[in-house]
Amino acid sequence: MINAERVGVRFQFDRHRRVVTPKASRFRPAATTTWGLRGVSFAASAGEGIALVGRSGSGKTTMLRTLAGVYVPDEGRLRVHRPVASLLAVDAGLLALLTGSENALLLGVLGGLSRRESKRALDAVKERSGLGDAFEYPVSAYSQGMCARLGFAVAEELEPRVLLLDEVHEALDHEFRAIVQERARTLIGTGGVVVATGHDHPLLEQLCDRAIYLDNGTVAADGPFRDVQRAYLEDVRTGTHH
Amino acid sequence: MKGEIDQIVERAHDARPSGAPLRNGLRRLLRAVDLLRSLTEADLRFRYGRGPSRVIRWLLEPFALVGVYLLLITFVLDRPGLAPGLSLAAVIVPFQFLISTVGNAMDAVELRRPILLNMAFDRNLLPASCALTECASFVASLSIIVVMMAAYRIAPTVAIFWLPLVALVNVYLAVAAAYAASLLGLWLRELKPFLLSFVRALFFLSPGLVPLSQTSPEVRTLLRLNPLTGLFEAYRNIFLFGRAPAAWQLLYPIVIASAILVVFLPLYRTEQTQFAKVV
Numbered sequence: 001m002i003n004a005e006r007v008g009v010r011f012q013f014d015r016h017r018r019v020v021t022p023k024a025s026r027f028r029p030a031a032t033t034t035w036g037l038r039g040v041s042f043a044a045s046a047g048e049g050i051a052l053v054g055r056s057g058s059g060k061t062t063m064l065r066t067l068a069g070v071y072v073p074d075e076g077r078l079r080v081h082r083p084v085a086s087l088l089a090v091d092a093g094l095l096a097l098l099t100g101s102e103n104a105l106l107l108g109v110l111g112g113l114s115r116r117e118s119k120r121a122l123d124a125v126k127e128r129s130g131l132g133d134a135f136e137y138p139v140s141a142y143s144q145g146m147c148a149r150l151g152f153a154v155a156e157e158l159e160p161r162v163l164l165l166d167e168v169h170e171a172l173d174h175e176f177r178a179i180v181q182e183r184a185r186t187l188i189g190t191g192g193v194v195v196a197t198g199h200d201h202p203l204l205e206q207l208c209d210r211a212i213y214l215d216n217g218t219v220a221a222d223g224p225f226r227d228v229q230r231a232y233l234e235d236v237r238t239g240t241h242h
Numbered sequence: 243m244k245g246e247i248d249q250i251v252e253r254a255h256d257a258r259p260s261g262a263p264l265r266n267g268l269r270r271l272l273r274a275v276d277l278l279r280s281l282t283e284a285d286l287r288f289r290y291g292r293g294p295s296r297v298i299r300w301l302l303e304p305f306a307l308v309g310v311y312l313l314l315i316t317f318v319l320d321r322p323g324l325a326p327g328l329s330l331a332a333v334i335v336p337f338q339f340l341i342s343t344v345g346n347a348m349d350a351v352e353l354r355r356p357i358l359l360n361m362a363f364d365r366n367l368l369p370a371s372c373a374l375t376e377c378a379s380f381v382a383s384l385s386i387i388v389v390m391m392a393a394y395r396i397a398p399t400v401a402i403f404w405l406p407l408v409a410l411v412n413v414y415l416a417v418a419a420a421y422a423a424s425l426l427g428l429w430l431r432e433l434k435p436f437l438l439s440f441v442r443a444l445f446f447l448s449p450g451l452v453p454l455s456q457t458s459p460e461v462r463t464l465l466r467l468n469p470l471t472g473l474f475e476a477y478r479n480i481f482l483f484g485r486a487p488a489a490w491q492l493l494y495p496i497v498i499a500s501a502i503l504v505v506f507l508p509l510y511r512t513e514q515t516q517f518a519k520v521v
């Protein structure tokens with residue numbers, strides 16, 4: 001389902017410390033280059049739940065964005081089975097001035113549905129999100145949890161084979177969190193893959209049997225959740241970096 | 243440093259039995275239309291809001307932008323020449339469309355930061371959607387020209403049938419400019435006001451304030467190098483003089499727009515893979 005071979009994602013900064021693209025760096029010379037990911041290799045088979053653990057800035061979000069196709073690797077090779085659904089930010093990719101239903105329509109089309117399919121799905125998205133009348137309110141009036149609810153409801157409509165969750169499920173209330181976990185487990189049970197990040201390890205462990213410990217953009221450990229968690233916590237305790 | 247981009251994404255939708263390439267092409271086209279429509283619709287909601295008031299806002303906005311100035315030219319200032327207010331309206335309306343598209347396109351990527359960072363989608367259509375959004379405003383602006391023609395008692399002639407073609411050339415130039423503006427707006431953020439000033443300067447380096455026929459022969463030759471010159475004269479021919487535009491007035495802007503696309507479209511297609519890093 002996922003096969004990453006020595007994947008690297010590079011960020012170039014100009015002298016004002018702003019990220020520049022490789023082409024822009026020709027006339028805004030890059031002062032520094034950092035690798036968000038470097039030499040990351042792993043494979044995920046059907047039915048796996050994988051937790052990405054690591055300190056803030058270790059590359060977890062970069063990894064998820066790369067799996068989602070938001071970032072394109074600057075080196076290496078990545079294969080990901082589509083469709084992929086992602087909740088990579090607390091705002092769940094919603095545009096603040098649009099209503100919930102307008103966002104749902106737009107995200108559905110961006111995610112690969114036709115307009116007709118996306119329109120037809122609106123009632124289902126409204127029901128699944130549990131937003132009620134707020135579905136027709138501008139998203140600027142939503143709480144983080146409401147955004148995540150809507151984002152997840154749209155993501156489900158895409159019938160993903162790979163689901164990517166970046167800490168956002170931690171912003172959910174307990175009721176919806178249970179729903180997300182149940183849906184994620186169903187996806188895993190039907191041969192899909194879930195990759196999740198977060199600092200709430202008990203929550204991650206409920207979804208994922210396996211974990212990958214990222215440090216400075218590289219894989220420091222990969223294996224059963226408990227083993228990797230232990231390695232990570234030990235490094236945190238001793239202040240070790242790889 | 244060697245930059246290798248090698249991402250293989252297997253899409254379930256694309257894995258269907260392909261059948262004919264024609265069918266795949268048609269599917270891709272329909273998908274692009276859906277995407278373009280959805281992005282433009284979202285843009286229009288930002289611009290005009292929702293409910294019945296959005297139609298009123300859509301109709302009145304052009305008058306708020308340039309209408310008052312044109313009324314001043316038409317009814318207050320005593321300017322020489324044939325229908326100076328209409329002459330000016332015939333160029334300001336298409337120019338406003340062009341400069342608004344450029345302004346919108348420069349922010350097109352940054353304004354969509356939330357969706358860019360959350361999911362992968364075809365970003366190649368973002369600038370085109372900016373031009374389409376401004377098209378809505380452009381159509382409403384044409385009502386200013388109708389008002390001006392009525393004010394000067396100038397009736398439309400059969401030349402009005404050239405309007406769709408001229409407008410299409412205008413849209414083509416705007417789309418091309420949008421691709422350039424999207425990239426330049428991202429590469430040179432702090433220079434955005436200067437980029438807009440450059441477009442504004444193009445207006446003053448064209449027969450915007452007076453028709454080309456009222457300029458000196460030497461200046462006329464130079465002004466013709468500006469792609470806006472042909473476009474402006476084409477609109478004036480249709481609305482003011484009631485005659486068909488000359489071939490060069492349409493062909494030259496098409497050539498310039500194509501040249502812009504030849505340079506910037508491949509660059510945009512490469513750079514769009516990096517957008518999520520820089521927003």
